[in-house]
Amino acid sequence: MISTSSIKKHRLKIVTVILYLFTLVVNSEIFFTAIKTTAGYLKEMFQILPAVFIISGLITVWVPKEVIIKNFGKESGLKGKLISVFIGSISAGPIYAAFPVAFSLLGKGASISNIVIIISSWAVVKVPMMIVESKFIGFQFMIIRGILTVPAIIFIGYMVEKLIDKQEIIKDNGKEAKESNLVIKVENRLPQYNCGGCGYDSCRKFAEAIVKGETKLEKCSISSEELRKKITNILNNNRQIELTN
Amino acid sequence: MTTIILILIAVISLLWSFIKDKAKTKKTLKISTKLFKNTFSEVFFIMALVALFLAWIPQSVIKTLLGSSNEIFSILLGAAIGTITIIPAFVAFPLAGSLLKSGSNLVAIAAFLTTLTMVGFATMPIEIKYFGKKFTLIRNGISIIAAILIAFGMGVIL
Numbered sequence: 001m002i003s004t005s006s007i008k009k010h011r012l013k014i015v016t017v018i019l020y021l022f023t024l025v026v027n028s029e030i031f032f033t034a035i036k037t038t039a040g041y042l043k044e045m046f047q048i049l050p051a052v053f054i055i056s057g058l059i060t061v062w063v064p065k066e067v068i069i070k071n072f073g074k075e076s077g078l079k080g081k082l083i084s085v086f087i088g089s090i091s092a093g094p095i096y097a098a099f100p101v102a103f104s105l106l107g108k109g110a111s112i113s114n115i116v117i118i119i120s121s122w123a124v125v126k127v128p129m130m131i132v133e134s135k136f137i138g139f140q141f142m143i144i145r146g147i148l149t150v151p152a153i154i155f156i157g158y159m160v161e162k163l164i165d166k167q168e169i170i171k172d173n174g175k176e177a178k179e180s181n182l183v184i185k186v187e188n189r190l191p192q193y194n195c196g197g198c199g200y201d202s203c204r205k206f207a208e209a210i211v212k213g214e215t216k217l218e219k220c221s222i223s224s225e226e227l228r229k230k231i232t233n234i235l236n237n238n239r240q241i242e243l244t245n
Numbered sequence: 246m247t248t249i250i251l252i253l254i255a256v257i258s259l260l261w262s263f264i265k266d267k268a269k270t271k272k273t274l275k276i277s278t279k280l281f282k283n284t285f286s287e288v289f290f291i292m293a294l295v296a297l298f299l300a301w302i303p304q305s306v307i308k309t310l311l312g313s314s315n316e317i318f319s320i321l322l323g324a325a326i327g328t329i330t331i332i333p334a335f336v337a338f339p340l341a342g343s344l345l346k347s348g349s350n351l352v353a354i355a356a357f358l359t360t361l362t363m364v365g366f367a368t369m370p371i372e373i374k375y376f377g378k379k380f381t382l383i384r385n386g387i388s389i390i391a392a393i394l395i396a397f398g399m400g401v402i403l
Contacts, residue, residue, distance in 0.1 A: 012370070016290045019297055030300045037296035045288060047248050049281065051255035057277035058258050061269050092247035094331070096288055096368045099375045100280050106376075116384055123362045128247060129338075133358075136342035141403065145355060148398045152391040159387050160380070169380050 048093035056100040065109050072110035081154050084114040088121030098122035112166055113157035120153040182238050183207045189231050190220065197221045210235070287371055295331045295367050304340055311357060312349045323353035324393050327360030328385075331367050351403060356396035364388045 024031040059068075072080050088098065098119045106115050125146065134142040187207035198219040200206040209215040210231070217228045262270045311323055332340070341354050364385050365372065372381040 012287065012290045016293050016297075019294070023297060023301070030297075034293075034297040034300035037299060038293045041292040041296060042289065045285070045292070048251065049285065049288070050277075051252045053277040053280040053284075054255040054259055054273070055251075056280060057273040057275075058255075058262060060276055061273045062262065090247070092251040094368075095362070095365050096284075096291075096371050099372055100284065103375045112380075119384070120363055120388065123365070124359065126247075129362075132338045136338040137345060137354075141351075141355075141399075144399055144402055145359070145395065148395045149359065152395050156384070156387050156391050160384050163383050164380055169377050 044094070048097050052093060052097045053100060056104045059101070059108065060104045063108060068105060069109035072105060072114045074111045076111070076114065080111070080114055081117055081157065084117040084157075085121045085125065085150060085153065088118040088123075089125040089127065091122050093122075095119065095123040106166075106169070111161060112164060112169070113154075113161035116157040116160045117153055120156055121150075124149055124153065182234070183211050185234050186210055186231055189227060189234070191222050191227075283374075284371065287374070291367055291370065292331075298330065299332065304336075307340070308344060308347075311344055311353055312347070316350055316352070319350045319353040320356050320393065320396060323350075323355075323357035324360045324389060324396070327357040327362075327392070328364045328389060329366045330361065331365065332361060337361055352396045352400035355399045356393055359392035359395050360389060363392055 020031065020034070023034065070076065071083055076083075091098070091101070102110075102115045102118050105118070106112070130142050130146060133145075183204070184207075187204050190203040190207060198206045198215065198221070200209060200215075206215070206220060210217060217223070217231055220228075259270065259273070262273060307326060310326060311319060337358065341358055345351060345354055366385075369381055369385065372384075376384075
């Protein structure tokens with residue numbers, strides 16, 4: 001899993017570099033236009049992505065699950081859908097910036113339809129974009145497209161939720177993601193002193209080894225009995241989930 | 246403008262978090278940097294490919310394609326071009342505006358603009374990374390259909 005995904009990652013890089021070199025040889029003018037556009041995209045990424053990732057991190061750490069479930073969960077109804085449209089439309093940045101935020105909301109109990117609504121309205125319902133649209137194409141065109149788009153987005157959310165199970169997304173995300181989730185859970189319970197007493201460089205590495213079954217919890221000499229019990233429970237629970245799936 | 250507000254919100258909430266609880270803030274930053282590491286290079290190379298694509302295919306090509314006299318064909322083509330390309334709004338709207346003035350099909354332009362933003366063929370690898378293949382294909386598939394319906398709706402109203 002890890003090796004194939006890293007090959008895939010490099011494949012994208014290799015393909016990009018080869019295509020750019022090819023363009024440079026064939027037509028340097030196109031090459032420099034592309035570089036210029038890429039620089040523009042890069043600037044946008046650096047302006048938007050750090051902020052988006054910090055907000056995603058804050059949601060994950062601070063916002064209680066109950067709050068997300070109440071406002072974005074399955075039972076949140078029309079109000080939840082409208083909040084989702086609102087959140088998507090006031091957010092800055094292209095569609096790829098919506099994924100991490102939507103992902104952390106999903107992990108906290110938001111429903112699939114609301115996630116889809118956030119992603120779609122993040123991409124389409126944008127005030128600055130509407131201003132540009134009405135300037136170049138016309139106010140009537142912009143307003144009618146907007147009025148038709150909002151219900152369409154809610155409909156898309158409804159359909160996607162009908163067609164896919166939340167459990168499937170988590171499963172589809174691969175064993176790798178699940179394992180790293182488990183590693184994080186275990187790591188969070190460890191003392192975090194990175195003392196190295198267990199023979200690993202850090203608590204993180206120790207947690208990875210625990211999940212893989214390469215070492216024993218008792219090696220962590222500074223952890224309490226109670227703590228080890230808690231971690232054992234986490235590991236057992238995970239095994240049960242895997243079995244029932 | 247919205248970018249500045251977004252950055253301000255992030256900075257202020259992070260400061261608030263830091264004052265309230267240092268350990269939680271450390272955890273937040275750990276998660277954020279991990280997200281950044283996981284996503285950044287992929288997004289960067291995809292955007293570089295999009296830039297290269299745009300440099301190779303001049304606007305005039307899109308113009309001729311969307312200006313086709315066959316209505317249904319130009320609508321489907323509009324949706325298809327919007328799906329496979331990512332064109333920044335400040336390029337797409339002036340382009341669409343000049344197309345309409347030169348007599349292009351309004352429904353085709355609407356389909357083009359809606360799929361352009363809502364459906365991301367180029368960003369699909371990133372979406373798959375977060376939500377898996379099935380979700381990504383279903384969401385994008387239904388969005389294409391919805392975009393075409395929106396376009397037809399606009400044709401009826403306007």
